Amino acid sequence: MITLKRVQTFVYRYPLKIPIKTSFGTMNNRPMVLINITDSEGTEGWGEIWCNFPNVGAEHRANLIDSIFAPILVSRSYENASLIFSELTKATKVLAIQTGEYGPLAQCIAGIDIAIHDLIAKKKVLPIWKMLGGTNDNVLAYASGINPNQAKEMGQKATSLGFNSLKLKIGFANDLDLSNLTILREIIGDDGHLMADVNQGWSFKDAVATIPLLKRFNLDWLEEPILANLPSEDWKKLSNISSIPLAAGENMMGSNEFKKAIDQRILSVIQPDLAKWGGFSRCLPIAKKIISSGLRYCPHYLGGGIGLLASAHALAAAGGDGILEIDINENPLRTLLIGQMLDTNNGIATLGHNPGLGLHIELEKIEKYKVRY
Numbered sequence: 289m290i291t292l293k294r295v296q297t298f299v300y301r302y303p304l305k306i307p308i309k310t311s312f313g314t315m316n317n318r319p320m321v322l323i324n325i326t327d328s329e330g331t332e333g334w335g336e337i338w339c340n341f342p343n344v345g346a347e348h349r350a351n352l353i354d355s356i357f358a359p360i361l362v363s364r365s366y367e368n369a370s371l372i373f374s375e376l377t378k379a380t381k382v383l384a385i386q387t388g389e390y391g392p393l394a395q396c397i398a399g400i401d402i403a404i405h406d407l408i409a410k411k412k413v414l415p416i417w418k419m420l421g422g423t424n425d426n427v428l429a430y431a432s433g434i435n436p437n438q439a440k441e442m443g444q445k446a447t448s449l450g451f452n453s454l455k456l457k458i459g460f461a462n463d464l465d466l467s468n469l470t471i472l473r474e475i476i477g478d479d480g481h482l483m484a485d486v487n488q489g490w491s492f493k494d495a496v497a498t499i500p501l502l503k504r505f506n507l508d509w510l511e512e513p514i515l516a517n518l519p520s521e522d523w524k525k526l527s528n529i530s531s532i533p534l535a536a537g538e539n540m541m542g543s544n545e546f547k548k549a550i551d552q553r554i555l556s557v558i559q560p561d562l563a564k565w566g567g568f569s570r571c572l573p574i575a576k577k578i579i580s581s582g583l584r585y586c587p588h589y590l591g592g593g594i595g596l597l598a599s600a601h602a603l604a605a606a607g608g609d610g611i612l613e614i615d616i617n618e619n620p621l622r623t624l625l626i627g628q629m630l631d632t633n634n635g636i637a638t639l640g641h642n643p644g645l646g647l648h649i650e651l652e653k654i655e656k657y658k659v660r661y
């Protein structure tokens with residue numbers, strides 16, 4: 289039983305020199321919302337709440353925690369993390385319908401769930417991956433966030449950091465996309481792995497026309513070629529014409545939606561983001577179902593250091609043949625916080641045996657990026 293005593297939030301923004309481009313929007317700074325939960329015995333847990341878009345929304349999520357979730361949690365006792373997840377979901381069910389803010393509320397609950405897991409694992413003196421049934425602290429990792437305008441530089445940087453798998457953002461213009469894929473395939477070699485993410489940038493018609501042009505790049509997967517919420521018949525038609533495995537999941541929410549995706553077998557790679565929906569409590573059972581169904585669980589993640597570590601723990605706990613998404617864009621909110629913890633060696637990141645997320649948090653390192661809200 290844990291009794292929660294204090295819930296705090298912290299908002300950071302790191303201004304980017306080179307903006308991050310996706311097919312649907314540009315990030316001029318990197319936001320991060322951290323949540324700290326302390327129990328009555330003084331054990332702390334840390335979590336991170338997805339807040340990339342809309343780019344002004346980080347402070348809003350922190351305000352939701354402070355005004356809605358903290359008052360529910362403080363001074364309450366709970367038996368486990370999953371019950372907290374259920375209670376918070378139930379307590380905000382009407383509010384979610386009334387406001388239409390399903391996403392931000394779910395993201396807050398996800399971040400809380402990460403923090404609770406960190407706290408409980410620290411009390412048990414176990415790393416989260418092990419507490420949740422993992423047997424191996426090594427995870428395969430790939431370099432993500434490769435932009436259309438710096439594909440060569442970023443691809444070279446990634447290989448120099450030890451990655452042998454790269455994921456490029458496409459969906460801009462075919463000439464640019466195809467030339468970037470050519471460059472990256474050359475950098476990574478025939479034995480390396482290459483993936484492409486359209487970020488829902490194509491219409492169904494675009495996708496039908498463009499997918500055959502990608503065949504020669506031998507991609508491990510093609511991510512969100514069309515809108516995530518287009519009818520499954522459209523996704524099915526694409527999977528029928530695509531020799532490249534299709535991937536999606538970062539824009540799915542709720543166990544039922546994931547279960548449907550697993551059962552339909554249209555996607556070969558399913559990518560829940562545990563800081564966006566579900567935390568460990570809901571994403572791990574889904575991850576295990578993905579793996580036992582013979583599909584690949586590859587956690588989606590693009591944010592600060594705490595969420596990245598959580599994502600790595602989830603993959604190590606789940607096992608399978610999935611691969612961890614590590615953003616390689618400059619972001620001190622990731623690198624200053626976790627340091628060398630997930631540095632790759634031949635594309636493998638190692639979590640170690642420290643309790644919880646395994647991280648000693650030093651907020652003073654990122655103090656200058658802190659935002660008052």
Ligand SMILES: [Mg+2]
Nearest residue numbers: 485487511538
């Ligand atoms: Mg993506």
